[in-house]
Amino acid sequence: MIRTRFAPSPTGFLHIGGLKTALFAYLFAKKSDGKFILRIEDTDQNRYVEGGMEQIIWSLKWAGINYDEGPDVGGEYKPYIQSERREIYQKYINELLDKGFAYRCFCTNERLEEMRRKQEENKMPPKYDKHCLSLSKEEIDQKVANGEKYVIRMKAPDNEWIKFNDLIKGKIEFNTKELDDQVLIKSDGLPTYHFAVVVDDHLMNISHVIRADEWVSSTPKHILLYKYFDWKEPEYAHVPPILAPGGKKKLSKREGSVSVNEFVNLGYLPEGMINYLVLLGWNPGTTEEIFTMEELIEKFDLSKCQKAGAVFDIKRLEWVNGQHIRKMDTMIFRTKLMDYIIQDINKRANNESFIKFAIIEQERINKLSEYKQDFNIIYNFDESYDGELILNEKMGADKVSAELAFNESIKLIESIDFEKLNSEVIKTDNSKLIELKKSYEEFIKNKFLDLVKNLNMKNGQILWPVRYALTGTDKSPTIFELVWILGKEESVRRLNIGIKKIEVLG
């Protein structure tokens, strides 16, 4: 049974680099019908952030990465929060102490700092000098009895090669002489990452440790621990980081958005986010690029993962997200848009009108937050625009053509049976809404084009002034869409405003 885990520290919002790592571990497990586990690594009391765990859980759920076991869902290997596993680590550190693979160290911070300072002076690598390794049993017992604080360190062998085969990076080897006598248990009695991760991964039966790239260097320590315990080592796969644009620095807060919830606020969809992230380091071996989570589970493969870090490119994210918006079911999109803009919904955006709005936006925007401009045009119309802009030399639209355009358009719009049109929108099945929209767009379009033709004018002479009067701006959906959604009364009202504006122009 394949079992992978995501083991974040609850130090705040989930970073998209963390999401990427979680995703890779999730996809790998699910591909082989394995289990994916969430474990919270909160052994550092100093970095504890209130609500950090909830943030992580929320973000994973938003992304659609569902874990089979975890702090809030339980599981047969519980608890899944390391601070609740104190006694377990205590038991296993005693085993190491008994076997002689670990020892107590009573060195003070001052001594350690002094030691490192000297090492640096002499251009020596900073490593613990094993000062406390030579303590006799009596000395140790005496110090413990005196209540002296101590940590427990692992004993690193002198000159042994530790080799492992990383599923992404390939063969990696280290010599143990480079290894420090790593602290396993801190003076507060809690384990360090290195100890807790090995004990928990073993106890939780993790078969594949898929984690961030930064852990490569400490993997030999972990492997050593497995050897000391005589446990079976897991397979390892280290996922490359996401880098900030420009320089080859790791993506960080200074470079813009990094936390999952920021992307949620910007209106990216989980489908788009996941799809973009998986492409940052993995490819299917074909030219396909847009995938659902189900497809990813089927196709994902660690052997097709990139070894190097990938630069974050928001433009590409936007494109991927836009692709998902466009292929989404109209009703699902509408619901998502509605949820996103709930604070903006006003009484003008009634049900039938909002259905139309969502259909129009689905083919125009790349992320939910882009709804705003069109929304304001339609529901928060600003009458105070500059009337001069109705006229447009380039379009051939002058005062005469604009006046003609407005008067004729009003007649045209009044001839349309909007009641029938609107009732059909409500009645129509979601899957056919886009078709319906296209047919009405076509219908209204033909009326306007006929008008232009009959007046013997150019499109721009008539259509530019009308679109401008309808929107008060130079960027908007097409006139046909606007008339469709605004309806008779509002369209005519806006055209009349336009008439007043050009009347006063010289």
Add this chain to the structure above:
RNA sequence: GGCCUCAUCGUCUAGUGGUUAGGACAUAUCCUUCUCAAGGAUGGAACCGGAGUUCGAUUCUCCGUGGGGCUACCA
């Protein structure tokens, strides 16, 4: 500094001991057009450098260079 590791268009990447080095985003141009998007078409754009192996290296080896990681009683 030491150790580990990585390196193909601006970006994400495919690929091979001999290819016109492929795709996507971005960019440019064009089409569509009432504007902005969206959509369609086309173009420009890359094998980090130096040795070696070889008939031939982007590909294999070594050495540089550059990037990243680790070097904590943080994870």
